Amino acid sequence: MSGTGHPYRKTALSPVLLAVVAWAGDASAQAATDAAASSLSQLIADRFDRIGEHLGGLAHALPRMPDYLHEVGLSFEKAAGATSPGRIVVVSLLCLAIGALVEWGLRRALRDLSARRHAQPVTTTTDRLAVVATDLGLELGGVVAFALGAFASLLAVGRPGPINEAGSSILVALVWLRLVLALLKVLLRPNNRPDRAFAALDLEQPLARFWYRSLTAFVGWLALGWATIVSLNAFGMPQDGRHLLAYLLGIGLVVIALVIIWHPTSSRPARTGHGNDGYGNGSKWLASLAAVVFWTVWAINAMPAFWFLTVAIGLPLVIGIGRRISRHLLRPAGSEGGEAGVPSIASVIVEQGLRALLVGAAIWLLLWGWNLDVGALAAQESVYARLVRGALHALVIVLAADLAWGLIKAMADNALARAQASPDVSGDEARRRARVRTLLPIGRNLAFIVLVVMAGLMVLSSLGVEIAPLVASAGVVGVAVGFGAQTVVRDIISGMFYMIDDAFRVGEYIQSGNYKGTVESFSLRSIKLRHQRGPLFTVPFGALGAVQNMSRDWVIVKEMIGITYDSDVDKAKKLIKQIGIELSQDPDLGPSILQPLKMQGVEQFGDYGMRIRTKMMTKPGEQFVIRRRANAMIKKAFDANGIRFATPKVQVAHDAESATSAAAQLVVKAAPEAPH
Known part of the structure; x- marks a missing residue:
């Protein structure tokens, strides 16, 4: 339920619940429309029959593609009439030029706003968000201005018919491509300019540029393919031919995806020194397999499985990217990009809210992809319908609990x-x-x-x-x-x-x-x-x-020091007091001393000397360092002032005459004997 880690681990439960919704919902809708397919085996058989019919249609369309294209050409000539293709191209380019002129005028009018916004110092998170919002608004506003100008020109010079419909589809694809590029430009900041600090993702500039170009190629090819299929539909190409051409164009998307996956730059970590969040060969092979499986499932028209795979794989990725963007944009002012730390409460609220919206969008996508009627589903009382409703309620509960835990954890x-x-x-x-x-x-x-x-x-x-x-x-x-x-x-x-x-x-x-x-x-x-x-x-x-x-409030340190009987006690007391003053004035030790070192007096008389007692009060945990320093200073001061420390001494008493006799005997024993 909580916070940090890989995006797949964070949303592991959502695809499972969505799978229940998808499977149960499809089974419920199938049971409502076709009573003969109520059992699971019949449902699977019916699904395979549909796939076989679809593949048969593609096989039928493959040898007829030249005829289909020829019929499209004839339809184009009929729609163009006396208008030459060159004139159509010139008019189309003129519409695009008018849209670009309108966009240029808007950007020129708002140029000062952008300059003022970037000139202001960025000292808070709000300032950073204001800069990002301004740049995003200018980029999207420019694209909208271009779209309005181009569409207005197209409506003014065009006339109803297949050519106008095809031109509109191409323009729509171009506008969508430009919207995606504008969003990527603000999020990634691929150019090495001063505004790189406002990138929404903490990527190094070469990696940001790689992803910008790669996603541009992918989205551009997707937009081109969509516009092509819609235009061919306008000119009357049969459905099987359009499907076959779409799948062939889809191979281009798979190739682009494989190039992205296996490009060396895609394996680099997002930030140097922040761990390797790229991926190795094992992950590359899995990603490549996923790309091929996606295309295969789409090509055989297994759309329920396609939409489920889209949600199950895409949802955790999008949630992970959203989490990364929210934490990077809402990081405290002055912190470095990519710097790990405790997320702010605002970033958690944005992250959890975005997650809930994405999960809701995923549910809607499944309902739409599986052709489920929510109203009819709610009115049913079958086991599948109850299971779907329960799964949806459970998903809402899990999201609410996840939001509550995220807030609690962030605050803690x-x-x-x-x-x-x-x-x-x-x-x-x-x-x-x-x-x-x-x-x-x-x-x-x-x-x-x-x-x-x-x-x-x-x-x-x-x-x-x-x-x-x-x-x-x-x-x-x-x-x-x-x-x-x-x-x-x-x-x-x-x-x-x-x-x-x-x-x-x-x-x-x-x-x-x-x-x-x-x-x-x-x-x-x-x-x-x-x-x-x-x-x-x-x-x-x-x-x-x-x-x-032993770590509360204060600590009292008491020491016993032995000095000889002939030592000056008053001098020792003054020396110890002076040492206490010096320790209190020490910049490192002084703040930890609550009461300075002092001598309390002669504690007792021993066999070898007097025992005096010292005392001081310090903060807990600091007494050891202070005591060692104090002992060293006391030793040095006592030695310099003639105060001797008491040490044990052994004295041996003896009789002088006995000692002389014993020495004489030793001398006699040591003398050599006289020769006989």
Whole structure:
């Protein structure tokens, strides 16, 4: 249901539901129109019969294509009458020139508007959207002006008949091609100009130029083929001949698609350094196979399967592109293109709304492609009709739940991004951020579970499943699970009370029994502690017990220092006080010292010297660095001022006469004996 990843993974459920709608709807319509084809086997047989008839018509039309074309030529000569083909071409070009002149006048009149819009600084997302909207409006406005001028000229000089109908179809195809090119120009910005920063897709300039040219070739060939077939229909070519020619022109679309798929540029990642979102040879072979299958299904006139494949493959792609455009255009001002980050709430609303519109358009396309009457379908009470209605309701519920989860997740992610720890934030604000980082993930997970359960029950209800027994059974199962999983329940309840008591937060250092470390994260039943030496402990809340939090408010550091009895205690106290002042004035350590270092006095007398005690108060976690620096400074100051540290000494007492006798004996033993 949520956010991020490959577009196919994000919309994996939609094609499945649409498949149910398509299959059930077609079966329902077939049952309503032909009672003999009510069974599935008869329906399949009837479908194959239609495909066979269609292929037979194409085989019949293939050897007659020269005759068909000859008849089209005769029809053209009859419609032209005394008008020569050259004059028709000149008049057509004149209409196009008038349309281009009208477009040029509009662009010249609005040139200052575009210049002013681009001259203004872009400091916010709204400014970026305004520039994109202005450019898109100018491009589409120019195409509309061209269409109005060209169509007005055609109506003024033309006359009703096949030639005028063919000219209108060619002009319509040209206008549609120009509209697509205008949209691609604004979205991709293929030229290496300063306005590349306003591209709606985060593509490198060579890749953007490749896709612009490739899509131009594909859409241009498609528009040319459509205009050709419509023009031939105007001049009376039979349907089988038009179909055969259309399929032959469709091979050109397959060739263009294969060239796009296997071109080296299409495998490049969208952004250098942002991962490889291109595709390898395996994906290329699958895409090539899909292109051939599309053409084959279309050529054998299996239109229900064709429209289903169009929706099942095209819908996730279009949704993925829309998601990418919305996140790129609505990214925060100043962020780099292609930069991964938390999507804004506005981009999520646009993305989810666009997804709902695209899914609705896909449903309409299936209904239209399968010749389904929605009104008649709603009035039927057959199993297929109820299944279709249930699938549509389930799809609406899933889209609504997806929208709700997307908004919840976006708000939670943005709040977590704002609550990240920062060295510039301290005090109450730092504690508030830590609490947000602690509680918000748990709330987000709970919201997801509740949303999934509610949406699942509503989907089952829309499909005709009685959910009351399920709810009752779930209650009984819940009681049984509660008895059987008391430890898990105890862990979850203990975790809730730890959260209510605010016993710890993410990033704090705690100790509980034999476990200690920094809180990295936690789930509903356990907490993860990272020890300072690296090991990660996963501790259930029920086994946590009493918690010692070492990261709250302040820490008092007390040290015992031994000095000799002949040391000057007053001087030692002054030196330690001076060291405390110097530490407080240190730009790095000073902000972490709440009370400066000072000597509290002589704590006790020992065997080797006096023991004095020092004390200071610091922020949690900073005491270790400050204590090491303080010890080094105390050692240096004491050495410089004659204050000696007390160290153990061993003294050996002995009798002088015994020592002299023992030494004499050693000398005698060491002397050599006299020769006999």
